[in-house]
Every structure is written in C-alpha cells, then in structure tokens.
Amino acid sequence: MGDVYTAKESMEKVSEKMKNKKQEERFLSLIHEHHHRLYRIAFSYVKNKEDALDIIQESVYKGYKSYHKVKQPEYEKTWITKIVMNSAIDFIKKNKRVVPLEETVLENVASPTRDIVEDKLTVEEALDQLSEKQRAVVILRFFEDMKLAEIAEVLDAPVSTIKSLLYRALKQIEVDMKEADTYE
Template identity: 30%
Template sequence: MKTSAEADFREYVADRWPRMLRTAYLLTGNHHDAEDLVQASLAKAYTRWERVQRADDPDAYVWRIMINSNVDRLRRLRIREWPTTRFPDSQTADRADQIVDRDLLLGALGRLPARQRTVLVLRFLEDRSETEVAKVLGTRIGTVRSHTARALARLRRDGTVLGLGNGRTATASGTGARR
C-alpha cells in the first residue's frame, strides 16, 4: 500500500514532468541529457520529499535541485568536442529553418556561463518574473537583473543570434514565426 507522501510525490511528478523536461532541455541542449537531469533531480527531491513539502515554494525547491544538478553535470563534463546526432544533409523538411534557428539559439545559450543561461531560460523561456527567478536561485532580484543584462549583451555580441530567422522572430520554443 502506498503512503500518502509517495502518492503526493507521484502526483507532483505527473503534473511537473513536461515543464521540468522542457526547462532541462533548454539548460542542456540535448533531450537525453534533459531526461537524465530531470530524473536525477526528482530522485534527489524524493529523498527529501518531506522537506520539499514543507518549503514555502516546493516548485522553487525542486527547480533549484535541478539547476544545481545541471551545474554539477557541467563541472564534470570537460569534453572539448561536442558529439552530435546531426549529419550535414540538405534541407528537405518544411520546418528546416525552424530547426536551424533552434540550433543557433541552443548553441548561443550553450556558450553562456551556466548562471547567465539559467537566468535567461527561467526568465524568458519559462516566462518567470525576476522575483520568481531570484527565489528559485536563492539570490536577490538585482543579481537576476545583472545576470540578465550581461547575458543579453553577450548574446547581442554573438553574431549567430542576430541572424536568427532571416525575417522571423524567435519565440520561447526557439521556433520562428513569420512577421
């Protein structure tokens, strides 16, 4: 027979899985790494579930676990070459331009320091307020603002994001919409 805490955890996972997976994908740039990150984060949250439930904001607590796990993963990852599943094929699909835009955006995010990337993902791709981001990261709003400003300035200097879309604008999912 399942305990109430286990049932609560199962319900939490069922409700949050898609959003956590999307955030993890934006943080890692790889679907498989994103799934691993979410699973590892939820495993840690499960071992601390009573503490998570007592927190003022359980979502912020679990997201913080995920962000810290990603930072730990990046510290361990010292590969200078990035394996890829893409092969240099010609464009055949209708959505090829969107895939290219998404790849450019993920590449640009990947070149940002982990903290700046985290702030941008939470602020603009997860559509969280500065206050929410500060709470998740356990920092002040001013720190979130400065990380946001530095990250956006760095993206502007990065020539790849300036050419996103060729007449389209990038949306939160990294896809383009015609003007």
C-alpha cells in the same frame, strides 16, 4: 500499562505512515504536474533526450529522498526546479562537454530572439558565450517564461541580482551580434 504504551507506539507508527503516504502523494503530484517543464529545463542544458531523462530520473530520486525537508508547499515548484538545474549542471561538469543547442529548442524562442537565429550568431552560440548563471537566467526567463521573482527563488538570489544578470546577458548577446555583423 505495557499494553497502553504498545498501543500508543502503534498509533504513532500508523500516524507516521499516514504522514509519509500523504507526503509521497504530494510529491508524486508535484512531479506529475511539472514533468514537462522539468524535462524542458534539463533538455535546455544537455540538448539530448536520453541525458535529459537521466537528469530527471536523478532529480526525482534526490527530490524524493529530501522531500520531507520542504516546509512550505508554495515553494515546491521552485525547490524541484532548483534540483533539476543543479543536477543538469553536475551532469555537464561530470561529462565535461559543451552541448550544442538543437533546432527544436529554437522553435520555442520568442520572436525578438528569432532575429538572432537569422544572423550569423545563433541562439546556441549566444548562450554558449554567457556565464552559467546568466545562461540559467535567460533559459528560465525566455524558455520557461518564469517571472524574475520566481527565477530569484530558484537561483536563491535577490531579484535585483537576477535583473542585473539578465541585463548583462542581453547586453552580451547584443555585443556578440554586433561583432558578428562586422565580420559579414
């Protein structure tokens, strides 16, 4: 009877290792598939290659440790994006600095926003005027081309809230631009 229990125990250990190996492969596949997008998100917060890479490294570590908590594979992208954003915000808070936006980031911005760059008020200044949540919504919507529903999942908020944040952010940018025009 002792041999049966030992064999059962061994089978459970092998099964657990196989499950862990599959999870590890899925996690590595997730990171490999989205590493450019995750880097862009981190970079959009810190505007520095080395800091962005540090954020990605920290995010991958956090993700690897907690990957077993992801119950539905269709939410993996949202889950890892949220980890990157939170890590970037934590990094900024920890280092207590405002980060300037680099010109290379501006090259990827849609044409209506390019007009902002040509005015006195740059995209950098406009984003700096926004709240943390508004900035996150604008970055995800216009820099990462995410749909409002996807942004809602990442920020764990209703779509209506995301719409309101985006509307208020765009309104704030418009007001700031009008104010900048009056100073010309």
